[in-house]
Amino acid sequence: MRDTMMLELRGVSKSFGGIKAITDLSMEVAEGEIVGLIGPNGAGKTTVFNLVTGVYRPDSGEIVFRGESVGGLPPHVIVSKGVARTFQNIRLFNNLSVLDNVKIALHSQPEYGLGAALAGLGKVAIENKRIVAKAREFLDMVGLSDRAKLRAGALPYGLARRLEIARALALNPRLLLLDEPAAGMNPDEIADLKELILKIHKDFNLTIVLIEHRMDLVMATCPRLVVLNFGTKIAEGSPEEIQTNPQVLQAYLGEDY
Amino acid sequence: MGYALGVLTLSCIQGIAALGLAIFTGFTGQFSLGHAAFMGIGAYTAALLTYFAGVPFVIAVVAGALAATVISLVIGVPTLKAKLRSDYFAIAIMGFGEAVRVILENLQITQGARGLPGITRYTNLPVALLALAIMAWLARNFILSKYGWRAIAVREDPVAAEMMGIDLFRTKLLSLGASAFFSGVAGGLLAHYLMFIQPVMFTNVQSTQLIAAVVAGGIGSLTGPVLAAAIFIIIPELLRVANMWRLVIYGLMLILIMVFRPAGLMGYHELSLEWLRGLGRRNRRLTTNA
Ligand SMILES: Nc1ncnc2c1ncn2[C@@H]1O[C@H](COP(=O)(O)OP(=O)(O)O)[C@@H](O)[C@H]1O
Numbered sequence: 001m002r003d004t005m006m007l008e009l010r011g012v013s014k015s016f017g018g019i020k021a022i023t024d025l026s027m028e029v030a031e032g033e034i035v036g037l038i039g040p041n042g043a044g045k046t047t048v049f050n051l052v053t054g055v056y057r058p059d060s061g062e063i064v065f066r067g068e069s070v071g072g073l074p075p076h077v078i079v080s081k082g083v084a085r086t087f088q089n090i091r092l093f094n095n096l097s098v099l100d101n102v103k104i105a106l107h108s109q110p111e112y113g114l115g116a117a118l119a120g121l122g123k124v125a126i127e128n129k130r131i132v133a134k135a136r137e138f139l140d141m142v143g144l145s146d147r148a149k150l151r152a153g154a155l156p157y158g159l160a161r162r163l164e165i166a167r168a169l170a171l172n173p174r175l176l177l178l179d180e181p182a183a184g185m186n187p188d189e190i191a192d193l194k195e196l197i198l199k200i201h202k203d204f205n206l207t208i209v210l211i212e213h214r215m216d217l218v219m220a221t222c223p224r225l226v227v228l229n230f231g232t233k234i235a236e237g238s239p240e241e242i243q244t245n246p247q248v249l250q251a252y253l254g255e256d257y
Numbered sequence: 258m259g260y261a262l263g264v265l266t267l268s269c270i271q272g273i274a275a276l277g278l279a280i281f282t283g284f285t286g287q288f289s290l291g292h293a294a295f296m297g298i299g300a301y302t303a304a305l306l307t308y309f310a311g312v313p314f315v316i317a318v319v320a321g322a323l324a325a326t327v328i329s330l331v332i333g334v335p336t337l338k339a340k341l342r343s344d345y346f347a348i349a350i351m352g353f354g355e356a357v358r359v360i361l362e363n364l365q366i367t368q369g370a371r372g373l374p375g376i377t378r379y380t381n382l383p384v385a386l387l388a389l390a391i392m393a394w395l396a397r398n399f400i401l402s403k404y405g406w407r408a409i410a411v412r413e414d415p416v417a418a419e420m421m422g423i424d425l426f427r428t429k430l431l432s433l434g435a436s437a438f439f440s441g442v443a444g445g446l447l448a449h450y451l452m453f454i455q456p457v458m459f460t461n462v463q464s465t466q467l468i469a470a471v472v473a474g475g476i477g478s479l480t481g482p483v484l485a486a487a488i489f490i491i492i493p494e495l496l497r498v499a500n501m502w503r504l505v506i507y508g509l510m511l512i513l514i515m516v517f518r519p520a521g522l523m524g525y526h527e528l529s530l531e532w533l534r535g536l537g538r539r540n541r542r543l544t545t546n547a
């Protein structure tokens with residue numbers, strides 16, 4: 001086992017009824033990398049995230065996270081091993097406050113048991129306070145501390161995406177999967193997002209896989225790209241290599257190319 | 258006077274059961290039309306213990322609540338595990354409620370459908386109030402702890418909750434066990450207040466009344482369901498309606514609450530002085546605008 005590998009997919013396939021979403025996909029992500037996962041709509045990018053996080057069980061093939069086979073494990077187990085993600089269609093706890101969204105991500109950290117919780121022991125309040133302080137640090141990091149008490153569902157699009165990233169970071173992941181984080185953002189917000197991605201990559205020692213259609217963001221953050229089309233990998237390499245790869249151009253521009 | 262105290266005592270007991278279901282439905286987002294069965298298990302266990310074995314009242318009530326909890330876990334393990342079908346549990350628990358009634362009606366020791374008379378009266382208004390206060394305090398502590406955060410996350414979005422590393426199954430199971438414990442306590446108190454219990458007291462009608470209290474009281478609130486449970490006991494008593502009209506009255510009250518307060522009496526809020534002041538302010542604002 002090469003201990004520098006964060007994530008490996010080995011011949012993974014997944015279909016839904018008759019639709020082959022992923023076919024015999026193999027890819028690797030080394031520790032510390034930022035890898036871009038790109039491809040046309042319906043190529044199977046989100047399905048890759050769903051397979052890695054245990055939302056779906058692969059039909060065949062192996063998914064290895066830090067040397068351990070995790071394919072088919074339940075999501076909460078995979079998350080506890082150090083994988084966090086954001087969703088293409090933002091899934092915040094909309095009715096709860098911005099702060100509570102991050103607090104929930106820290107749910108495994110308070111050090112008290114059920115008995116102490118029911119008895120309302122002093123240490124429960126102390127631990128909860130510690131968690132709130134920690135949650136505020138994450139909000140600070142993404143620039144949301146002045147909105148801590150706001151209902152998460154009331155956040156504008158760009159900020160909601162940042163809250164989702166804060167919530168994922170609070171899980172203390174080794175591998176972060178970002179599913180189209182720039183969708184719906186304006187150019188200024190995308191520039192900020194680029195800074196944020198590079199900053200958390202460095203500060204948290206993260207490995208990141210980024211699904212994104214905004215090529216400016218991909219080029220600015222990902223030294224290596226993997227291109228999917230119809231559930232298979234059609235190319236892999238640096239942005240420059242990918243931009244001139246005939247198969248990629250064909251996938252994006254159609255048969256007429 | 259004695260009659261009024263009796264109605265209040267029953268309101269407190271029903272409030273305890275409503276607190277339990279508030280944890281399961283109001284805070285964890287899981288639906289149940291069978292929680293009366295857990296009241297029944299608590300009532301019969303506690304009553305049989307004091308009646309036949311002379312077990313002290315408090316111990317008997319706790320034992321009844323524990324029995325309800327254990328049985329709720331036995332039901333919960335297979336049904337809550339069915340990950341993709343959250344309705345499994347809702348359907349299974351209805352069947353379970355019926356099964357409990359049939360068993361109680363056919364056991365020798367419970368004296369069947371005729372019911373169990375001659376239970377000593379240990380529950381009175383002070384006892385019921387004290388029990389309600391203790392149980393409300395426990396429920397509050399639970400909700401404010403990390404266990405409560407997990408439950409709320411599961412209610413708000415199970416998929417996102419799982420991605421926060423929350424074990425859906427364990428979270429739901431814990432809430433179920435807790436809620437069954439509350440129902441069991443309510444049952445034990447009820448048996449030792451009425452001095453007579455009968456399987457028919459713990460059927461779908463009572464389950465419906467509990468879920469109605471939680472929904473009308475407000476999802477995400479503990480005090481709301483207690484308040485609503487009391488209202489659902491007190492108003493029919495005030496109106497002195499015949500039994501057959503009670504369900505009609507419940508339905509009517511539910512509709513009125515849903516029309517005028519769609520989130521329930523106290524949806525996402527707790528009854529407090531602060532909240533009442535806020536309510537006053539909101540109403541003033543409404544009237545000045547109008
Ligand atoms: N849960 C599902 N049920 C049925 N089909 C699905 C499901 N998830 C994804 N698919 C199908 O799999 C294919 C890949 O989808 P997806 O991974 O979302 O693509 P991308 O994220 O690259 O746009 C699509 O054809 C999509 O319709």
Ligand SMILES: [Mg+2]
Binds near residue numbers: 047
């Ligand atoms: Mg997608």
